[in-house]
Amino acid sequence: MNGPVTVPTSPDGVPPEARAAHQALAQAIEEHRFAYYVLDAPTIPDADFDRLLRQLEDWERRHPELVTPQSPSQQVGPPGGASFAPVDHPSKMESLDNAFDRDELQAWYRRTIAGLASGDDAEAASAVACLGEAKIDGLAVDLIYRDGRLVLAATRGDGLTGEDVTANIRTIGVIPARLDGPAPELVEVRGEVFLPLDDFQRLNRELTAAGKSPFANPRNAAAGSLRLKDPKATAARPLSFLCHGLGLGREAFASLSQAYRRLAAWGLPTSPATAPVADWDQLWAYVEDLGRRRHSLGHEIDGAVLKVDAFAAQDRLGSTSRAPRWAIAFKFPPVEVTTKLLDIRVNVGRTGRVTPYAVMTPVQVAGSTVEMATLHNEDEVKRKGVLIGDTVILRKAGDVIPEILGPVAAQRTGAERAFVMPQVCPSCGTALSRQKQGEVDLRCPNQRGCPAQVVERLIHVGSRAALDIEGLGDKAAAALLADSVVVNEGDLFDLTAADLMGSAFFRKKAPKKQAVETGELEVLSETGKKLLDQLELAKSRPFERFLIALSIRHLGKGVAPQVAAAMGDIDHLARASAEELAQIEDVGPVIAEAVQQWFAVDWRRAIVRRWRAAGAMSALPAPTAGDGADQGGAAAAGTTASGSVGTVDQSLAGISVVITGALPHHSRDQAAAAVVARGGKATSAVSKSTGFVVAGDKPGSKYTKAQALGLPILDAAGFAVLLADGPEAARAVASVGP
Ligand SMILES: [Zn+2]
Structure with missing residues (x-):
């Protein structure tokens, strides 16, 4: 029911292009319906969906032969995928035109x-x-x-x-x-x-x-x-x-x-x-x-x-x-408003990428105030044709990211000016360049010393995808660098209370009694104490999280679990040849090259050395950290020597799981990590040997392929069953085939 919609051929003289257009629309609508109803994760705005459905109906009006019981025009509500008990309604719940x-x-x-x-x-x-x-x-x-x-x-x-x-x-x-x-x-x-x-x-x-x-x-x-x-x-x-x-x-x-x-x-x-x-x-x-x-x-x-x-x-x-x-x-139409484009500024990211963004007169749109919107890159600014000083059309459908659609050219006064991409980094003054010929993005090559990049990397180390350090947010990161408490992320795990006292951000006035007794007028604030506690906790995070924290280009949450599982520890990774790296599931030559380039730089290797010397990054991958007692594959919880709880659940041993996109309750890396933590493999390519396909956001081609191969397909609820009760229970709730 969720699969490609087949329209029977008939000797009726429907032009082939009409049939092809109808079939393409039908398939797109089915995929969006699946994303909307089953995954609770719509892939396009409702207005766009309605437009697709109406185009389909237009074709059907002109060629009634195209109307079949399988056509989305004949169906209401969601395709299958229930995980609660099905129940018939006493009377039909109709949908509305x-x-x-x-x-x-x-x-x-x-x-x-x-x-x-x-x-x-x-x-x-x-x-x-x-x-x-x-x-x-x-x-x-x-x-x-x-x-x-x-x-x-x-x-x-x-x-x-x-x-x-x-x-x-x-x-x-x-x-x-x-x-x-x-x-x-x-x-x-x-x-x-x-x-x-x-x-x-x-x-x-x-x-x-x-x-x-x-x-x-x-x-x-x-x-x-x-x-x-x-x-x-x-x-x-x-x-x-x-x-x-x-x-x-x-x-x-x-x-x-x-x-x-x-x-x-x-x-x-x-x-x-x-x-x-x-x-x-x-x-x-x-x-x-x-x-x-x-x-x-x-x-x-x-x-x-x-x-x-x-x-x-x-x-x-x-x-x-x-x-x-x-x-x-x-x-109602999607919400579009106009506002003034005051300026286009650039932001320097943690890998040096320079991104233009719009600064606008604050405006209410779809229930929230918007004053900034990303413009992605120089080409995008040109494509949209916006000038600084323009009145621009801003669109926001539901809670999606606000987007500048273009200028209101009729309101130009002649005082507008074109955006000029800066040639030097706004943070450190280094000349910007393209890393490779043909790349759209300009980058600041001063990765070691560019303050904007260091702050972004510090924030990234503390982010949820990396080491999840509460207290290392943007303000704390900026203060650490601005007050020279750290030079870069290599200093983080050596920080002491005395170090943090070097920044006003982490100090507070001492209580009077204490000040009188000790003569110290200022003490470490709660913010500072929390950061120290959280850094200590973060030392025992799994290896894959440290891999993400290192800001190696292309090595993000999508591949970190696979790299961590294949390499085991950082020394192995640093020594690995490009060929060895490229053999890891989901790692191609691009990532392999990025890893090698990263480790070729002295100051970066120094970060790794500093972290390890401070006792971070020493937690071993969970399955080998136990005492070897659990060889039977039964689910059991173990505790690693460093005190972090790791599981020795091997319920998914030998099973590869493809997760095609974001799930409502798991980020993709959490989902992949959950599979790896149970001994399974999280892979990206669907093949005959794939154990399960978890259909997330945009399940298009992988989903279709999984159906064609007759693989068990799980929705979010089914995935929860897989994690909690293992493959057999999951097979019972999986859908198979079209
Ligand atoms: Zn810079």
């Missing part, structure tokens, strides 16, 4: 009136009473109340069958377990589970503080939270809920507005943004007003939904195969 502008919305309104006028008891009319609602960007669920008690809750799934999430839904405080007052025997309440924006931001701060990956946007956060395996974990997430319809039980009411009033009386949350609209003028005014208020509702919305209010009228209008005729979603 979309309108993208005023004309399309008005065409729907007119169609609706015409549809009703042809009924027996309706005369030709110019208006039909509707309800306007906010289209909440969350996760649709179906709640079933029997005799007033919540007995079942399910996700939408494919509209007919969803996942049983009752236990998790019960943890959402605003959803009553019992309806307040008399209710029909069976009531099916539809609504949206979502995370309010404030709670979303707080959750992300907490996740970041706990060293976990934050969610990309509130919708992913809501979906991820609702589908946690442990209801207690879901309970800790501040999920909320608003009703948006009824399935079974609607016979008891004459209209949707009447039903909403009863739902509210029963104690179910209904949206204050819902309002009756009596005619077209009111309807359009509602949509426009909601659009203006969309960022002040406390939760994300991506449009308005308009529904015919009276149930009798809804029933007369009925549904197409895909969506009801009595409702439509009006999608």
